Amino acid sequence: MFGSHLSIADGMAAAARKADELGFDCVQIFTKNQRQWKVKPLDEQAADDWISAIDELGWAGRTVSHASYLINLASPDDELWHKSIDLMTEEINRCERMQIPFLVHHPGAYTTSTAEEGLERIASAYRHLLRRTAGHATVLCLEDTVGSGSNMGRTFEELAALRSLIIDKTGAGHRVGFCFDTCHAHAGGYDMASRESAEGVLAEFDRLCGLEHLRVVHLNDSIGELGSRRDRHAHIGEGTIGGGTTSRSLLASGFAAVVNHKALKNVPKILETPKEPTEAGTPMDVINLRRLRRLQSSPPKRTAAGTAR
Numbered sequence: 001m002f003g004s005h006l007s008i009a010d011g012m013a014a015a016a017r018k019a020d021e022l023g024f025d026c027v028q029i030f031t032k033n034q035r036q037w038k039v040k041p042l043d044e045q046a047a048d049d050w051i052s053a054i055d056e057l058g059w060a061g062r063t064v065s066h067a068s069y070l071i072n073l074a075s076p077d078d079e080l081w082h083k084s085i086d087l088m089t090e091e092i093n094r095c096e097r098m099q100i101p102f103l104v105h106h107p108g109a110y111t112t113s114t115a116e117e118g119l120e121r122i123a124s125a126y127r128h129l130l131r132r133t134a135g136h137a138t139v140l141c142l143e144d145t146v147g148s149g150s151n152m153g154r155t156f157e158e159l160a161a162l163r164s165l166i167i168d169k170t171g172a173g174h175r176v177g178f179c180f181d182t183c184h185a186h187a188g189g190y191d192m193a194s195r196e197s198a199e200g201v202l203a204e205f206d207r208l209c210g211l212e213h214l215r216v217v218h219l220n221d222s223i224g225e226l227g228s229r230r231d232r233h234a235h236i237g238e239g240t241i242g243g244g245t246t247s248r249s250l251l252a253s254g255f256a257a258v259v260n261h262k263a264l265k266n267v268p269k270i271l272e273t274p275k276e277p278t279e280a281g282t283p284m285d286v287i288n289l290r291r292l293r294r295l296q297s298s299p300p301k302r303t304a305a306g307t308a309r
Contacts, residue, residue, distance in 0.1 A: 001062060002219075002292060003027045004271040004285045012098070013049040020057055022285050026268040028064040028104070028216075031094040037070060037083060039090065047098050054099065062268050064216050065098075067091045067105035073125040074108030074118035074152055081121065084108075085128050092129065095138040102215050102268070104141045104179040107153040107162060118152050123165040130170045141215050143179040146187040146224075146231045154188040156208040163209070177213045180205065181272075182241060182258060183220035183234075189227040191254075192241045198254030202261060211263040219258065219269050219292065235273050236288045247294050256295045 003026035006015040012029055019027035032039045054063060068091065071084040088105070095103045110118030129140070142162060147154025153162070159178060167173045182192050190204075191197040205211065221239030224230030237245035242253045250256060258264060269292075277283050 001026050001266060002269050002271070002289055003062075003064070004273075004289075005029065005066065007275075011049065012046055013053040016050065016053040016057060016059070016063070022283060023289050024285075026059060026062040026064070026270070028066055028268070028270045028272075030068070031065050031091065031098065031100070032068075034066070034068040035070070036068075037087060042094050042097060047094075050098050060099070061101055063098075063100045064102045064104060064268055064270060065091065065095050065100045067103055069106070071105060072108045072111075073105075073122045074110045074113075076111060076113040076117065076121065081125065085125050088125070088129055089132050092133045092136060092138050092140070096133065096136045101137065102139050102141050102177070102179075104143050104216055104218075106145055106151065107142050107159075109150045110152060111150050115150075115152065115158075118150070119158070119162055119165055122152070122162060123169045126166045126176070127169045130172045130175055136175075139175055139177045139215055141177045141179040143218070144181055144184045144188065146184050146229045147189075148229045148231065154184075156190075156205050160208045163213070177215035178209055179216040179218060180214055181218035181220060182254065183218070183222040183224075183239070184231065186222045186226055186241050186254070187224040187228050187230050187232075191226055192222075192257075193226065193243060193254060195252055195254060195257045198257035199261075201254070202257060206263070211261075214264070214267060217258060217264060217267055217269040218272050219255065220272050221255075233273055235284060236271075236291045242291075245291060250291060250295055255292065259292055259295045260297060 003024045005028040008015050008029050015029050016027050071088050073084050075081045145151045145153040163176050166176050186192040190201045221234035221241045223232035223234045243249045
């Protein structure tokens, strides 16, 4: 199940139909301008049009929204923290109205406090959020990050601890999941560059966080090297994960491990790669999708000694 994060400049329903035209079978969007704190109320007709488009495409249960990057649920600043809770509440309500099951967000940055205080702050924010949206079905997905500065969510241990703390405060484990970003994981120190190492990374994620709680995957190559802490996305095969765009290179990369993992078969896998077209005018989303589809159901290449390459 592959999708892409697409612009809603022409409308949310248009973004869904554009994803279908590009060959995808799921999509991720912002439900509003993600650079603004104050937003207009959700247009009811636009929401109905979106639902109609999703129904026509048969994509119920497989759409994703990404929350605004302005939100910082870990902030020690009370004014920013409360503004973040208010905006996150709006994000959740929009998803619920539009029947978008998964809302991805970055955990937050603790800035002038400590990591422990940041975890507590996020969990306390969730207590407000899940009370305000009681009865909603939308699952909030904590996304792994590269861990730059005081940004939280780099390690699987931290993500697992955060989800556990949230559940302790809310009792609503069914509303809390994860989003795994390949670029973020690699730049954050988890080796996704080979199929074998990526399989180990996913096994570690499963041990600590549980793959059953992984609701969304972001498939992005990384401009930054392993452990660089640089959040710079690249086209599939054109970064330090893929190692090249040939089938041989990609089959040996971590992308093959993710694409063929049985537990992730029905998880939306979203591209967040640059959108510029090729010189011939072909959308890069189409090129990236072709590269990923070539990897499906492909076993690792083996040497004469029988070890994976």
